[in-house]
Amino acid sequence: MTFVDLILPIPLKKLYTYSVEKEMLEDLEIGKRTIVEFGRKKLYTAIIYKIHEKKPKNYETKNIISIIDDFPSISILQIKFWEWIANYYFSSIGEVYKAAVPSALKIESETKIFLREEIIDFENLNNNEKIIIENLKKHKQLSIKDLQKKTEQKNIIFKVNSLLKKNVIATKEKLSINYKRKIIKIVKLTSFAQDKENLKNIFKELEKKPKYLHLLMNYLNVSKFLNQTKTLNVEKKKLLEVSKISLNIFNALVKKNIFEIQNLEIGRLENSNNILKKPSELNDFQKKALEEIKNSFEEKDVSLLHGVTSSGKTEIYIHLINEEIKKGKQVLYLLPEIALTTQIITRLKNIFGNKVGVYHSKFANSERVEIWRNILEQKNGESSDDLKIILGVRSSIFLPFHNLGLIIIDEEHENTYKQNNPAPRYNARDTSIVLAKLHNAKVLMGTATPSLETFFNAKNKKYSIINLKERFKNIELPEVIIANTHIAYKKKQMIGHHFTQTLLENMKIALDEKKQIILFQNRRGFSPYIECMTCKWIPKCENCDVNLTYYQKENKLSCHYCGYTEKPPKTCKACESTNLKNRGFGTEKIEEEIPLFFPKSKIGRMDLNNTRTRKSYENIISRFEKGKIDILIGTQMISKGLDFDNVSIVGIMNADNLLNFADFRALERSYQLMAQVSGRAGRKNKRGKVIIQTTEPNHRIIKNVIENDYINMYENEMEQRKMFKYPPFFKLIKITVKHRHLGILERGANDLAKNLREIFGNRILGPEFPSIKRIQKFYLKNIILKIEKDKSTNKTRFFLQKAIDNIANYNYSKSLKILINVDPY
Ligand SMILES: [Zn+2]
Ligand SMILES: [Zn+2]
Known part of the structure; x- marks a missing residue:
């Protein structure tokens, strides 16, 4: 009897074994999709992992119901990659499968x-x-x-x-079944009408029916049938639109045996016939960097391109991509966020045309499936429709590549490469290195502000490092000016609520010169919260332990964690006082205040709230590019690699928000954010200015930003990391315990921590409440495991699992949820 071990898209601890009927034996192959029944008569699409003769001991096997694929949908290489992720990030391979494959390919x-x-x-x-x-x-x-x-x-x-x-x-x-192939209706002349003599007669016959004739002429025109060259396909819908003729007349021509209709399957991927440009010439510094990267790949698999903002990193990528494509290789170009792709897609499409595909989990399922199929089905031969360059966010590491030559990880320091929920909680930057190894491909990371881990790896010669210190077209780095809000508050010199004299004066100069301004504020909403001035009561979310954020335009209070909303109260719910005030400030409040100083300027705002769709985001960017917005206010979104030519001032409204964040990476991130935001100032012709409003002008990170001193920031931070046993010196694993009842949560978390301490000793910290201790009705507590880098992953996993399984034996703990997050940063 033949059995197969299958990967099911559910979090099972083990693979599940099924038996195979004789008729299906021939079709068995690793990586093919099958349909099976699991649990209570539910059907799933499962992947064949292993074929063998060993009957499982503990359960009766069921037969697989059918095999869907003629050829494997998942390659052996992909399965290896999934296994690595499952193993390193302590998840099940079923969870990796679920995350990796678009749902339309997993019929359920x-x-x-x-x-x-x-x-x-x-x-x-x-x-x-x-x-x-x-x-x-x-x-x-x-x-x-x-x-x-x-x-x-x-x-x-x-x-x-x-x-x-x-x-x-x-x-x-x-x-x-979620995926349907897209079909359009094409109009053709029947073979009868294609005959020249017959066509002449048809013309004669239709002479007295001008509408019929008009339709036929239109067809001949659009299809170029008479030009004798290749006849073009004419879509029925388009023909009717162009001719402005009713369907009845069209149908009559079909009846007369002149037209016929054919169904044509088309891809959903956009194709354009634009004339392609050549990659633009590199300047001397870029040329040198390109050569260095290529040389470094002779020795090492991973290179870090450490280039200041606007040093023209993208141009270097383009040249490297071009060389890989000429070798017939595929390239994966990772970006931290889809929002960023708008400008880059256009640049790549101008050069590589239809070879560029964009992959994102927000895209329609069918679009994603077509990209998946395109990559899967391209074998060795060159086809002009083959996607060779995939531009995408973290989930694109799961595409079925088979000939990958290069992975580019742009802005490698961004935290959006890390998936926090659901499992697998992988980091796309780190897993990319494994993916590249499986393909014998190279990895290039690029950033102006490397993450400490990456820079550490480069310093230790694990990666090579290439420096690019010259800005493109000799644009100078901006001048950084500090506006001391501590003094301004004391002397009552703040204008409005949030502007210093320094910032306003510089904004005025910029606006007078018809330059643009970016204001950075890392908080959304009108004001973070409402407070009762009498008793200090603050409206909170009923599901989470957070203050509700106030949105003035929609006149609502809203929770950022679970989406709960309510109307703002007119009176305090505790003391019924009507003296309620907005506290703190967000992007929306700044937007409201500016017209007091600059009534004629046009203002735009960009944050998660008004850029939910890709369109709205592109809209704001394009209006800013075209100069239809003078002042753009935004959260971190504006720091991410956008290029604007006419920005002369960048204002950081409140640097203290960044510096005082409770996280071991807060200072590293503050530096990265401020340096990246500053990089948006002064692109062409003129040196830009960055104005940082802060109560702590002497903070070492602020000084590092002023002096553009990454190395000093790095060295200070690394000292702290070493002293307090943080990455990159130690590995962190976060264990989160969740429960609806506080009492059960406390008990479970304490018992688990105790079990873990017996094994891991003082490597265990906590349990502690996170800064938000209740989310979506669940209380949370974290236990942190700090473990030496040379300790075996398998052993750690084994002991961790043992401690968790042990907890499951206590009868109170049935409904306790325990999540593991490896490298939770
Ligand atoms: Zn009150
Ligand atoms: Zn909530």
């Missing part, structure tokens, strides 16, 4: 509910149940989700369960 069954009998005894049913029955009568069968929508009831599962017990309804599983 959906539970449908239907009535057992036509005639129902309504006596035993309550009102809510009756509503469910009425809906099922009307629609025959419904999924849980649809039923919930139609009945507008909460806790529908609970009611469905009770109806199941009463034997009134039944369920069945139905496969839902």
Whole structure:
């Protein structure tokens, strides 16, 4: 008997074994997708991991239901990559599979509910149940989700369960297929009409029917049929639009055997026929850096390009990509955020045309599947439709590459490369290095402000390092000016609430010169919170332990963690005082204050709240580029690698917010953020200015920013990291315990920490509440494991799992949730 071990898209600790019927043996191959039943008659798409003859000891196997693929969808190399991720990040391979493959390729069954009998005894049913029955009568069968929508009831599962017990309804599983190929209708001349003589006769016949003739002429025109060269495909919909002729007339021509319709499957990927440009000439510094990178790849697999802001790193990438493509290799170009891609996509498409694909989890499922298929199906031969360069965010490391030559990780220091939830909690930058190894490919990381780990690896010669200190076109680094808000507050010199004299004066000069301004504020909303001036009461989220943020335009209070919103209170809910005030300030409040000083300037705001969609984000960027916005206010989003030519002033509204953040990376990140934001100032022709408002002008990080001294920041920070046993000297593993009840959480976290201390000793810290101790109704406590870098991952994992399993034996702990996050930063 033949068995297969399968990867299921669920967090199982082990692979699951199924048996295979004789007829399917021929089709078995590792990496193919199969459909199997698991658990309560639910169907899943599972991947064949191993084929063998060993019957599992502890359970009866089920047969696999079918094999979907003719060729493997997942390569052996990908499976190896998944295994590495599962092992390093302490997740299951099923979780990696779930994250890696677009859901449209993982057909899953959906539970449908239907009535057992036509005639129902309504006596035993309550009102809510009756509503469910009425809906099922009307629609025959419904999924849980649809039923919930139609009945507008909460806790529908609970009611469905009770109806199941009463034997009134039944369920069945139905496969839902999410991906459909896109078909368009094409108009062609029939073979009869294609004949020259016949066509002449048709013209004669139609002479007295001008509308018919008009339609036919239009077709001939658009399709270029008479030009004798290649006849172009004409879409039916377009032809009708262009001709402004009714469908009836079109159908009549079909009846007369003149037109026929063909179905054509088309890709969803955009294709353009633009004439491609050559990569632009590099300056001497760039040329030198390019040569150094290429030489470094002879010796090492990973290189760090440490180039100041606007030193033209992208141009260097483009030249490297070009060389890989000529060798027939694929290139993965990772970016920290999709928002950034707008400017870069255009640049790459101008040069590489249709070879560039963009991959992002926010894209429509079908679009992602087509990119997946395109990469999977390209074998060795060159085709002009083959995607060779994938531009994407972290999830694009999972695409089915088979001939990768180079991975570029732009802005490698950004924390968006790390996935925190759900598992696998991987870092795309670090896993990319493993991916490259599997392909024998090279990795290039680029940034002006390397993460300490990466710079440490470069200093220790694990990576090579290439410096690019000259800014492109000799643009000078901006002048950094400190505005001391401590003194300004004391002397009551703050203008409005948030502006120093220094900042306003410089803004005025810039606006008079028709230059643009960026104001950076790392808080969203109108003001972080509302406070009662009488009793100090602050409205909080009912699900999380956070203050609600106030949004003036929408007139609402909202929670950033769970999305909960409510109307702002008119009176204090504690003391009923009406003396409520906005405290602190966010981007929206600054937006409101500026017109007091600069009534004629046009203001734009960019933060997560108004850039939920890619379109709205692109819209703001493009308006700013075209000079339709004078002052752009934004959160960290504006620090991320955008290039604007006309910005002369960057204002950092409150540096203290950054410096005082409670996290071991706070100072490193403050430096990175301020240096990156500053890099947006002064691009062409003129030196820009950066104005930093802070109460701590002598803070060492502020000094490092003024002097543009990365090395000094690095050395000071590394001393701290070494002393307090933080990365890159030690490895961190964060264990988060969650429960709805505080008491159970405390008990579970304490017991787990105690178990862990027995094994790991003083390497265990906590348990402690995180800065927000309740999120979405769950209380949280963290336990930190700081472990020496040379300790074996497998052993650590083994002991950690043992301690967690041990907790599961205590009867109170059944519903305790325990999450593990490796390298949680
Ligand atoms: Zn009050
Ligand atoms: Zn909340």
